[in-house]
Amino acid sequence: MVQFIGGIGRGPQDPAGEAGWGGEHPPRMGFFTDTSVCIGCKACEVACKEWNALPADGLALTGMSYDNSVGLGASTWRHVAFIEQERPVGVEEGAEGGGGGDSMRWLMSSDVCKHCTHAACLDVCPTGSLFRTEFGTVVVQQDICNGCGYCVPACPYGVIDQRPEDGRVFKCTMCYDRLGVGAEPACAKACPTESIRFGPLDELRAAAATRVTELHAEGVPEARLYGHDPEDGVGGDGAFFLLLDEPEVYGLPPDPVVTTRDLAAMWKHAGAAALTLAAGVAAAFVSRGGRR
Incomplete structure (x- = not known):
């Protein structure tokens, strides 16, 4: 049985269409990162920096x-995370004695912006700097960003960030410029093990479910998907993962919820409350006037 993480907040099936791209736009594209085959080479980091001309992080x-x-x-x-874990080996759970010992294992994962279905960063941007592309991804236009920083605390994953020089925000664009000419993102192109897969999101989700089933059959019961489920707190991610441990081990929130998910309903309730209050004030005014 495939194990999913999440469980609330179904997102729109076509975020690009809802953003105004119409019915003829391309399918929603995304990333599926299979951490079980990541070797931590950082080729994706290097390719991303080279293609996008990003500053170095130092040595x-x-x-x-x-x-x-x-x-x-x-x-x-x-960012490729390296997690070193100490695990007991050679002794079954509950067994006494034996020649067990400790073994180390590395968990490696290439993290990236999730390009959420419900993107809080996009919702709170006052200038329209953040927008939804025809591929369903979320991109920042730096020439429009005013550096207000509202999007930074809105992101449930802590992804989007400001540069100290001028306060403008930057994040993964899923190589929007490459997608426009039919090329895959630089990180996926550079990955030597195909840990990072790129393609139509529906196809990636199907492939991910198959991969989890394979790993379970091979004796890896801890394999699970993260960010795959449209019922989760962000409506499903455009970049999701196969993990070999709990999300917190990888520095990921266990149950991310987009802060603006219920904004429309909140405005509806606020409007109803305001109308009720206005009606009450009007009734009181009329009643007071009638007693004069």
Whole structure:
């Protein structure tokens, strides 16, 4: 049985269409990152920086991991996480004695903007700098961004970030310029193990479910999908993952909820409350006038 993480907030089936692209736009495109075959080479990070002309992160390691970029940011749109785990081996659960010991394993995952179905960053942007493309992705137009930073706390994943020089925000564009000419994103093109897969989102979801079933059959019961489910708190991600442990281990929120998901309903209730209040004030005014 495929294990999914999430469970609320079904998103629109066609976010690009709802954004005004009409019925003839391309299918929604996305990323499926299979962490079970990621080797941590960082080819995706390098390709992303090279293609998008992003500043270098420096060569200093963090001291906690073989990592020099720490996490996603305004100048790091792809980040490969290295998680070192100590696991007991050689002793079955509940067994006494035996020749068991400790074994280390690496969990590696290339993180990226999730291009949410319900994108809070897009919802709160006052200038229209963030927009939904015909491919269903979310892109920032830096020449329109005013550096207000409203989108930064709105993102449930902590992805979008400001540059200190002028406050403008930057994040993954899923190589929008490459998609327009029929090319795949630079990170997916550079991945040597096909850990990062790019394509129509519906096809990726089907392939991901098949991959989880295969891993379960091969004795990897902890394999699970993250961000796949349209019923989750962001309506499903345009970039989702196959994980080998809990999301928190990878630095991902276990149940992300977009802050603006219920905004329309909130305005509806606020409007109803305002009308009720106005009616009450009017009734009181009329009643008071009639007693004079």
